[in-house]
Amino acid sequence: MIGLGFLAGYLVLIMSIFAFKDNVPFTYDGEKYYILNEGWIDENFVVYRKDFITMDKMTFEESEKTFKSLDKITNIEAKENLKIYLNKDEEINKKNTQEEAREEKEIQTESQILDNFELEDAKRIPNSSYGFVEVDRAGARSRWFFVEIKDDKLDFISEIPDTSPDISGLIEGDGPILLICKDINGNEKQYKSIDFGKTYEPIN
Template identity: 70%
Template sequence: MSIFAFKDSIPFTYDGEKYYLLNVGWVDVDYVVYRKALITMDKMTFEDSEKTFTNLSKVTNKEARDQLKFYLNKDKEIVKINNNQEDKEQRENLSNSEILNNFKREDVKEIPNSSYGLVEIDRAGARSRWFFVEIKDGKLNFISEIPDTSPDMSGTIDENGSILLVCKDINGNEKQYKSTNLGKSFELIN
């Protein structure tokens, strides 16, 4: 009972029984439902809450109804957020492919002995934006964006099939990147 004295609880009734919805989280919202027994309060598991509160319109307190809806759908919201992230990544890849529609094969710095290449899609002063692409049937297919913005870039493929990029800035400083996953990501190696 002492926990109810320090934390805000929302009382409500459902099918004639008295319940309390308690936020036990300190920073993030984390609810627990308690059922009032004769003298004590019985803590309900999430599964018990899902089975008990099947018709939220029966909840007497509007605030409790809204918070219960949030609590009972928390896992669904996480899936929705993850799906939104996947949708965002798909839209970004689509827009990157659309950017490549403005370029021709002649614009590609081809990587010798491969179907891969580098396309400088934008330049601002001493910085450039580069895409790593695959050339297939004369068409440029987006794979990834190069993490470096040096204006001079070249690539090779080593005997293990790893893709190596050499990036030179306007002062002649050199950085090297390596990809072991067919150009989907590059790691700085020096």
């Protein structure tokens, strides 16, 4: 009775999953399978193998070993979903590469902006090779780049997440970089960076 109870509970669970998730049935080498998208926003496919009255959830490795020839699958939607599922690492790498390319393009754009400025335009952090360049101003708001001054050149690191017209900085050795930003009314905000100026977090 206990075993039947567990089986019934399992079947109810599987039925509920299949009821609320998009599932696509297909056959491969005479066996029946279902591919489900268990994700809500991003796609997250899972394959189930139909085994008499139960549904066995397959691991990615099992799916990879089983579905070696997708041309055997006649259901077009199932085939396309399996392509996405079985090539998910490739898709992740593709997205990462695209993101890296986008970030690299942004850095190139910022570097091009810095080409219009001289070393004297940089507001240096004492006892360091870092500083700030005010690249634009509109009224009481300024756009600042955090830069490294190296080989007589301004190298872009990041954009300061504050538009105050007065910015100064402190750094001790290899410790965190502290930014002190004051607006036109004298109000002060402070930021800290522990990754050499790539990102900043407010500390007050």
